[in-house]
Amino acid sequence: MKRQKIVAGNWKMYKKLDESHALIAEVRGIVRDEYRGEGKVVLIPNFLALPSAVRLLEGTGLCVGAQNAHSEDQGAFTGEISASMLQAIGVQYCLVGHSERRQYFGETNEICANKVKSLIRLGIKPIFCIGETLDQRQNKRHFREIEEQIVQGLFHLDRKEFAQVIIAYEPIWAIGTGLSASSDQAQEIHAYIRKLIANQYTEEISSLIPILYGGSVKPENATSLFLQPDIDGGLIGGASLRARDFIDIVKAMR
Numbered sequence: 001m002k003r004q005k006i007v008a009g010n011w012k013m014y015k016k017l018d019e020s021h022a023l024i025a026e027v028r029g030i031v032r033d034e035y036r037g038e039g040k041v042v043l044i045p046n047f048l049a050l051p052s053a054v055r056l057l058e059g060t061g062l063c064v065g066a067q068n069a070h071s072e073d074q075g076a077f078t079g080e081i082s083a084s085m086l087q088a089i090g091v092q093y094c095l096v097g098h099s100e101r102r103q104y105f106g107e108t109n110e111i112c113a114n115k116v117k118s119l120i121r122l123g124i125k126p127i128f129c130i131g132e133t134l135d136q137r138q139n140k141r142h143f144r145e146i147e148e149q150i151v152q153g154l155f156h157l158d159r160k161e162f163a164q165v166i167i168a169y170e171p172i173w174a175i176g177t178g179l180s181a182s183s184d185q186a187q188e189i190h191a192y193i194r195k196l197i198a199n200q201y202t203e204e205i206s207s208l209i210p211i212l213y214g215g216s217v218k219p220e221n222a223t224s225l226f227l228q229p230d231i232d233g234g235l236i237g238g239a240s241l242r243a244r245d246f247i248d249i250v251k252a253m254r
């Protein structure tokens with residue numbers, strides 16, 4: 001069995017509803033005209049645009065993801081959206097533990113672990129984000145940090161559950177800064193993640209888990225990153241807001 005390649009566009013808190021609709025339509029049109037590959041393309045707009053994104057992308061092969069989900073199905077959690085609410089409208093993917101959520105909203109590995117469990121129970125694929133700060137890398141603590149996030153955020157899952165996970169390695173110093181990790185730096189961490197998974201589960205499971213790279217991916221660096229043996233695509237922030245750039249990144253998936 002071959003590993004699934006994925007390019008996902010995280011639109012963050014950008015694009016009002018009409019702007020989201022316009023970008024969805026633009027991406028849908030160019031993907032239809034220009035992309036013949038087998039990789040999955042996932043659009044991750046804000047919550048308001050999710051129902052229409054599901055509708056506009058139905059039957060196109062493009063998928064819809066959410067940026068966050070609460071782990072409880074329902075309850076007195078003002079301002080939150082549950083994984084079961086996302087499931088009810090047909091959302092297929094969901095980010096968990098993006099560094100902006102960890103940094104600004106206090107999301108811990110434990111909170112992430114609960115979200116992942118809930119999403120998998122409901123058949124939504126979690127895109128679990130991990131990454132180190134510049135300080136951690138400079139002090140050679142990046143491997144330890146990555147291991148801790150994976151162990152605490154994912155290793156409570158059994159084998160069957162874990163097989164549903166997608167991992168996105170996003171060095172925090174590379175997110176939105178224009179400073180991408182080099183292909184070698186990214187490959188080194190991706191190979192390390194695969195080793196951790198093989199040790200915890202099996203070689204086979206490890207070989208089948210998609211591991212995406214994120215952090216200032218652009219059309220100019222996507223090909224060299226995606227050619228690395230353990231990099232299975234990308235999680236794209238800024239460049240996913242420009243249809244042309246996003247499609248050029250999608251086309252770098254071989």
Ligand code: PEP
Pocket residue numbers: 010170174175176177178214215216217235236237238239
């Ligand atoms: C992100 O937010 O997940 C991201 C990778 O952003 P950017 O591509 O803008 O660095």
